Amino acid sequence: MTFRRSRYFFGEAFAGIIRNRLMSVASILTVASCLMIVSVFYSLVTNIDYFLQQLEEDIGIAVFIDNDVSAHGLEELYEAILQIDNVMSVRFVSHEEAFAIVSEQHEDQTILEGLPPDTFNRSFNIEIGDLRYHDDVVVALEELWDLGIYNIRQNQTIANMVIAISDMIRWSSTILIGILAVVSIIIITNTIRITVNARQNDINIMKYIGATDWFIRWPFVIEGILIGVIGALFPVGIMLFGYVRVVNWVQTNTAVIEFVRFRAANEVFIMLFPIIIGLGALIGTIGSGTSIRRHLHV
């Protein structure tokens, strides 16, 4: 497409939008509504996913160590644990630190009085990269029993539950966003089809004169893309304005989730905005492309 042709096609596309301004506004609002739902849902899903990630970080494995393991033995065990696949980090908890943790958990300090400092075993707290590998890491740890492991505390049930919830949300979000995209395409196709029907006569005339299919199609496709992108700018604007405000409101007014962090706005937008604008353009392209196709057989 040469510059001169592009100018002509864009001119025709803009003229088409203005000429059929009522239908154009209806199409833009339809796209905006659908993409707003996608935006809200995406923000919800990405934050739920983020909450689960935070939860995953807390579901580690604790390896308690026999009291008779020497400093050299500790180092050997530490190195062996680090070698296990999917182990993200290993943190050593000394007798003193273990004592302090336990004493923090009990209001009545009298029950701890007189206990020697090595009452509570030393341990390695292990963080796993992906909870899906929780069981594999436990199996690998069990093979290190001879290096002085006294006990392994694991959270298999919680890990499995978090994995199940996480999977469910990821799959349902993908399916729902897919359904919303299809619904948007169907709605926009019908809306643009009305516009195309109104211009059937013009399309026929162009064909009689010898216009190629693409010469006729381009202005409609560009019009569809413009409608889709303009429609996408509404949810983008609303999200820019509203996301931080909603997050702040929820954090201020909802005690239940004060302990979790929300995704930062820029982290959400960096993925969301290209998706929404791309989806808008795609919806417009498919909508106008399919609407005009059957009108070109003249």
Next chain:
Amino acid sequence: MIQFANVTKVYDNGARGVDNISLKIEPGEFVFIVGTSGSGKSTMVRLLLKEIEPTLGTIIVNGEDIGALKRKNMPEYRRRMGVVFQDFKLLRNKSVYDNVAFAMQIVRAPNKDIRRNVPQTLSLVGLAKKARAYPNQLSGGEQQRTALARAIINRPPLLLCDEPTGNLDPETAWEIMYLLEEINANGTTVIVATHAKDIVDGMRKRVIGLSDGIIAKDIEKGYYDDVSL
């Protein structure tokens, strides 16, 4: 230049548009195709325009069997002919100038050629002062002259007219016919499907009479009544 060889068109509802017709039209000819409604005039025009396909037979235009034309080559084929319809078929949202310029834009004519040729052609059809007007601001005659300007702007070797005076008053109809005669005098083959007896009788051109889809008569410099059944 144009040859129909045993062409039959049967529509989906069983009606026969044309029935085993054969004819030849030489380059530079001016031909009237006449007949009553349903006689097959429009079917012939639609076949030549390749809007419909013949059920049987072959149509050759400029040595090319148009039945063998692929869909992707249709625009190129249609650009080699100008078409004028009874209902003008102008783009309602474009000015007179833009309607005519459109035919040049689709053949990728340079802008400077468009700027030069469109006013010239509009002058030729007497619409120089109406260039900026829109179709709904024009009379029937002016609309048809716009359609004519659009049809000839790319200087096609063939001009196909389907009832070009059907919606016009007699005086305007004659103006259009004189224009067609002038275009024909410059070498363009002109085919006019019409049932306007006065026009046919006044022009004294070749007349092909259709009746129930068959060629009833084909007379050089004929009158309407010569071929009507």
